[in-house]
Amino acid sequence: MKIINDNLLFCSCVIFISACLGSPEKRQSKVNLVDSCKYIKIDHFCVEPKLNLEFNTLIKSYDDTLSLAVCGDYVYYPFGQLTKSSEIATSRLKNFKVINSGRNGELLGIKHNSSMLQLCFTNNSESVTSSYIIGGEINDSDVEFINGIKIGMEISDFYSKLFVDFPPQLYHNFNVIVLESCVNGIRHIYNFHENKLFSVKFECKDCNLRIER
């Protein structure tokens, strides 16, 4: 009888100890750790921008406008990096025609159907980038951005280019998505109409060069 009691006591201890050791692990496995540094909170949803976007700051996420500051190459070179004007012919902008220029070719105005861009090229060693977009607007579906963005695409596809698993509940919250560069004041303004990308405008806040149309 004593042996049975000892065995029961031993078994009870084993069960108790294993329960104590096991339960924290089980509890821990249910916890989803979120690295808040990588995420933006939009309407109680955590949204993770893609790493290559080099997200910096959520500027605005209300009134139908989502505005982000990003530092990745995409915001400086949405059509690929151009170091000189002759590279346009072999780039994603190959359908564009030069319509005007200034400053000995440093400034170029290029046009394709209803799309137009103003570019500045610089060989200056002190410049932050070798070329940049001063301004312009893309309205044509055959102009494709470097990450696959193009006019007419669905808003869900657009979000998938910039974010990791963008919540579907937020698809219809914003009609205007703004990407602002960390430096140089370049802004991409993506306008959506009926959940499709309608136009993309480019602005450069800190630029002081313009080509007259």
Added chain:
Amino acid sequence: MTIPPSNPRLNPSTFGSSIITRSFSAGSGFRFGFNGKEKENNIVFNEYTFEFRIYNSGLAIFLGIDPLAQKYHMISNYCFASNSPIRFIDGLGMGPGDRVKAARTLLGIPYLQQTEGKAHERTGVTPEALKYVDCSEFVCRVLKADDVTTKVESMATPELKTYLSNKEKFEHTAPEGMPQVGDIALWDGHVGIVSALDIKTGKFKLIHAAGKGKLANENKFTITAKQYRNSTFYGFYRPKVETKDGKDTNRGTTVNNAGKTSNIETNNGSTGKNIPASNDTNTGSSNSSGGSSGNQSQTTQN
């Protein structure tokens, strides 16, 4: 504020508390102490009445909230001089504030690298010379305005690197280190003045002449050195001995008849928190002085 130890009246510690081994008995009617503020012993000992709130030098904190708490939200609203009373002191203290102020007087000037025939315009203080700046000229003018140099030097970034590498005159923080407001941030081919920083990440704002076709600007966001420029980053430099803040920072940066105006933020001396624009993530482009960006937009027509 450096208080001569020979002064028998004032021998406070860096935060203003009395040093136990030293004693002082004020003469009749003398009520002033640390920072020249009136000492109040009626509530708790070692309290000083600053203009906006009471400072307890024993605890090294203010007893009231900073009137500019919203602006300096990243640090305690009760701390004195950002808890760095040697670095930040009062409105008349020594510090890097004039470099930031001087840099802001140059905001809005279009970029142009003036070499060869027009090299003299890199150092002049005429309306023509101040019509354009490049990044190194920008910093050379700031160094002159802060009395770090006696005149506006003509140094491009390689010469600036040599000049700033003088260990007797300048401290250096490695690229991966934490910058300080007022530092000169130097890259291969670029240079600017640190105007604010995120003390958690070491990211910083820069006031700089950003390149061809750009206006000199203060960056809106705190970012890393690599995000400013993808070239070799040499780190941050600052004078070992800072000059006295409160100078006329327009010297070497503006001329009276150039039609420029400056919008200089004043020090927050009265609150005892004297961080000229430091750690302020909201200064951004709102401080754009010069106010001339619109007028200076250039139009080129074929």
